[in-house]
Amino acid sequence: MCLAIPGKILKTTGEAFIRTGQVSFGGIIKQINLAYAPEAKVGDYVLVHVGFAIGVVDEKEANRVFEYLREMEELDELEQDLP
Amino acid sequence: MKFIDEYRDGEAAQKYAQAIANITDQPWTIMEVCGGQTHAIVKFGIDELLPSEITLVHGPGCPVCVTPIELIDKSLEIASLPDVIFCSFGDMLRVPGTYKDLLSVKAKGADIRMVYSPMDALEMAKKYPQKEVVFFAVGFETTAPANAMTVHQAYKQKIENFSVLVSHVLVPPAMKDVLCSPNNQVQGFLAAGHVCTIMGYREYEPLVEEYKIPIVVTGFEPVDILQGIYMCIKQLQEKRYELENQYTRFVHREGNTLAQNLIKEVFQVVPRKWRGMGEIPQSGLNLQDKYAQFDALKRFDINCNYAQEETKCISGLILKGVQKPDQCPLFKNHCTPEHPLGATMVSSEGACAAYYQYRKTT
Numbered sequence: 001m002c003l004a005i006p007g008k009i010l011k012t013t014g015e016a017f018i019r020t021g022q023v024s025f026g027g028i029i030k031q032i033n034l035a036y037a038p039e040a041k042v043g044d045y046v047l048v049h050v051g052f053a054i055g056v057v058d059e060k061e062a063n064r065v066f067e068y069l070r071e072m073e074e075l076d077e078l079e080q081d082l083p
Numbered sequence: 084m085k086f087i088d089e090y091r092d093g094e095a096a097q098k099y100a101q102a103i104a105n106i107t108d109q110p111w112t113i114m115e116v117c118g119g120q121t122h123a124i125v126k127f128g129i130d131e132l133l134p135s136e137i138t139l140v141h142g143p144g145c146p147v148c149v150t151p152i153e154l155i156d157k158s159l160e161i162a163s164l165p166d167v168i169f170c171s172f173g174d175m176l177r178v179p180g181t182y183k184d185l186l187s188v189k190a191k192g193a194d195i196r197m198v199y200s201p202m203d204a205l206e207m208a209k210k211y212p213q214k215e216v217v218f219f220a221v222g223f224e225t226t227a228p229a230n231a232m233t234v235h236q237a238y239k240q241k242i243e244n245f246s247v248l249v250s251h252v253l254v255p256p257a258m259k260d261v262l263c264s265p266n267n268q269v270q271g272f273l274a275a276g277h278v279c280t281i282m283g284y285r286e287y288e289p290l291v292e293e294y295k296i297p298i299v300v301t302g303f304e305p306v307d308i309l310q311g312i313y314m315c316i317k318q319l320q321e322k323r324y325e326l327e328n329q330y331t332r333f334v335h336r337e338g339n340t341l342a343q344n345l346i347k348e349v350f351q352v353v354p355r356k357w358r359g360m361g362e363i364p365q366s367g368l369n370l371q372d373k374y375a376q377f378d379a380l381k382r383f384d385i386n387c388n389y390a391q392e393e394t395k396c397i398s399g400l401i402l403k404g405v406q407k408p409d410q411c412p413l414f415k416n417h418c419t420p421e422h423p424l425g426a427t428m429v430s431s432e433g434a435c436a437a438y439y440q441y442r443k444t445t
């Protein structure tokens with residue numbers, strides 16, 4: 001029910017509460033309400049739930065999950081290297 | 084798809100599972116709050132990757148499951164009225180009321196339509212001005228902004244033949260209810276990422292403090308969930324209790340303030356009854372007085388008080404994380420997704436339905 005999926009904005013029209021955009025979900029294109037993501041531009045990825053963009057993907061943060069893993073591994077190696 | 088597939092990477096998932104095993108040296112019980120996470124955990128077998136010390140219990144975060152049976156009965160009555168077009172998300176159509184469900188009412192001729200967005204229902208109202216269009220507005224904080232915007236637009240555009248049957252619920256009061264339960268076993272929470280995309284996570288900080296329990300805001304893909312579990316177990320092992328955010332690509336502490344503002348404009352916080360859990364104070368949303376004209380319960384005078392909560396079903400205990408689906412004597416033999424006997428078998432995000440669909444061993 002709280003399923004929300006990221007899609008890429010191809011085009012936007014209108015403004016404020018009636019701003020909408022064409023959003024592509026891996027090739028499937030839907031008209032999405034962008035009222036809650038005023039900062040979202042063409043090319044951005046937005047998180048979409050029941051026809052509304054509820055947030056913009058923070059691309060800088062998107063790799064955190066994997067960086068965290070790498071940091072853990074490095075820490076492990078460091079500990080193993082210590083006498 | 085970008086921003087989905089990479090978080091299903093098997094190797095990263097295995098590494099997290101190993102990291103969790105490395106730091107775990109005693110039993111811990113963690114609850115994932117959201118039904119979407121429950122579904123992913125069972126579907127991808129995430130719990131089976133974990134060391135045996137860790138128990139995942141499944142929380143109350145499935146709005147389809149917790150919508151009270153009385154309201155389902157009312158939806159059936161309204162949908163059966165002549166000149167009504169009743170619109171709903173697909174997952175509500177099979178939820179059993181006391182005697183029937185929306186699909187069976189539809190088969191008898193009621194005009195019931197499945198919509199993707201509440202805005203589609205509003206469009207329907209504009210298209211059929213001679214009909215009454217009713218939208219079944221269920222959901223958690225994630226869905227509230229869409230429903231709020233739809234009602235707000237109906238108000239602004241003076242769409243008089245549109246109304247909503249509201250059954251909105253809020254996550255933090257339900258988590259508190261779980262923690263207050265006398266047989267609570269939950270020692271850490273994975274909080275629902277998309278709810279927090281909207282609301283941020285400030286509301287959870289008092290829970291962390293008051294109950295001295297780690298809460299990790301967590302996403303929905305396997306690698307997200309495993310990292311969330313890792314962060315939670317790490318806190319428990321180190322005897323810390325903090326609010327941490329795993330889902331940083333979508334969640335900020337403040338959340339989406341535009342959405343929060345419109346939720347406050349359209350909805351007020353009210354006590355709500357949860358199917359299987361009873362009434363929880365300040366745990367739901369209803370329309371503000373300014374928007375009361377769009378309340379379907381006020382527009383249609385519906386009386387049907389024959390509802391009784393299911394009895395032998397243990398879904399209340401499952402929603403509170405006290406028991407698991409396969410501990411229910413009715414599971415699989417009497418209760419199936421085709422003939423659900425309780426809240427948690429009703430929706431595919433309910434814990435019983437997820438176990439039924441993906442667990443082969445029980």
Ligand code: SF4
Binds near residue numbers: 398414419427435
């Ligand atoms: S298996 Fe069915 S009867 Fe048992 S707890 Fe789950 S929903 Fe209720």
